[in-house]
Amino acid sequence: MPTGPATIDVRFPVEGGREMRGALALPPDLRPGERRPGVVVLHEIHGLNDDIRGIAARLAALGYVALAPDLYDRPGPRLLCIARTFATLRRGTGDAFDDLEAARRWLAARPEVDGSRIGAIGFCMGGGFALLFAVRAPLGATANFYGEVPAEASELRGVCPVLGSFGGRDRMFGPKGALLERHLGELGVEHDVKVYPDAGHSFVNRQDGLLATIGAWGPLRVGYDPVAAEDAWRRVEAFFGRHLGA
Numbered sequence: 142m143p144t145g146p147a148t149i150d151v152r153f154p155v156e157g158g159r160e161m162r163g164a165l166a167l168p169p170d171l172r173p174g175e176r177r178p179g180v181v182v183l184h185e186i187h188g189l190n191d192d193i194r195g196i197a198a199r200l201a202a203l204g205y206v207a208l209a210p211d212l213y214d215r216p217g218p219r220l221l222c223i224a225r226t227f228a229t230l231r232r233g234t235g236d237a238f239d240d241l242e243a244a245r246r247w248l249a250a251r252p253e254v255d256g257s258r259i260g261a262i263g264f265c266m267g268g269g270f271a272l273l274f275a276v277r278a279p280l281g282a283t284a285n286f287y288g289e290v291p292a293e294a295s296e297l298r299g300v301c302p303v304l305g306s307f308g309g310r311d312r313m314f315g316p317k318g319a320l321l322e323r324h325l326g327e328l329g330v331e332h333d334v335k336v337y338p339d340a341g342h343s344f345v346n347r348q349d350g351l352l353a354t355i356g357a358w359g360p361l362r363v364g365y366d367p368v369a370a371e372d373a374w375r376r377v378e379a380f381f382g383r384h385l386g387a
Contacts, residue, residue: 148194148201148209153247155240162211163244164194166201171253178258178281178385179248181241182209183267183274185346186223189213192347193264200262203378204387206254210244212237212270230269230289233296241274257281258385262377263288264346265314272321276300282384284377287342290317294324302331304380306345306373309338312360333380340369 148164155161168177180200184193189211197207213222215236229235241261249256260282263271268288275283276299284304291297303325307318318336325332337344341362348363381387 148197148207151208153208153210153244155243159216161240161243162189162214164189164197164209166194166197166207167253168201168204168206170204171206176253176255177204177206178260178381178387179206179208179251179254179256180381180385181244181248181259181261181271181274182207183241183261183263183270184209184212185263185265185267185343187348188223195347196262196264196345199374203381205260205381205385206248206251208244208248210240212240212267227266230266230273233273233291237270238274238277241270242278245278245280260284260381260385262286265343272297272300272303275303282381284380285321286345286373287311287314288317289314290321290324294327297324297328297330300325300328300330302380302384303334304376305332305334306369306376307334307336308340308342308344308362308366308369309336310340310362311342312362314342314361331384333376335373335376337366337369337372340366345370345373 148166151165152160182197197209200207215222229237261271262284264286268285271283272285280301305321322334343363344366
């Protein structure tokens with residue numbers, strides 16, 4: 142997968158006087174004084190790793206200033222931070238959403254960013270965050286890749302245009318593609334939702350290690366699928382281009 146420019150490590154302020162780690166990627170053709178749209182990139186359970194950095198870099202190659210915050214960068218043991226982040230997603234409110242808003246504000250205030258054109262994209266856990274964050278934040282577009290979807294359409298009232306991508310072999314999250322399609326149709330929200338019948342969970346992400354090995358054989362059928370991934374990237378380019386104008 143071409144990743145274009147490399148990311149740089151940054152820190153940005155969040156509530157409580159802390160700073161949060163992140164990875165920033167700038168478009169390679171950015172000219173002095175030019176302002177581009179921005180995208181907040183939300184990681185899956187594995188956290189801010191090389192795969193997410195590569196996704197941020199690919200978005201930069203498409204013309205966006207991309208910021209990937211590390212949602213686990215909080216005081217305390219890492220496992221506790223992971224548990225707290227998932228609990229926040231289930232509740233739909235809490236620290237992680239506050240941190241996302243801080244990331245959005247920091248990105249929007251950067252001199253190379255047009256703060257009126259900010260989007261979000263997330264994967265698995267991050268996909269659920271990207272969808273719910275778009276209900277409360279002034280985003281122009283958001284993308285949920287195989288992430289959580291609320292049970293009721295009313296929970297998405299006020300959401301911006303949504304792109305959704307799911308794997309048909311993913312028994313846990315695959316059916317949520319149809320649910321998201323119904324919700325957005327009921328609400329009259331512009332959307333592009335697609336279920337890839339031959340793909341499993343995390344079909345855009347390149348992961349390795351024990352979790353990925355176990356996931357490949359479980360109900361999620363975790364695994365990178367180059368055909369589905371490239372089609373999904375074409376849809377991201379078109380959808381974000383239409384709503385954010387890179």
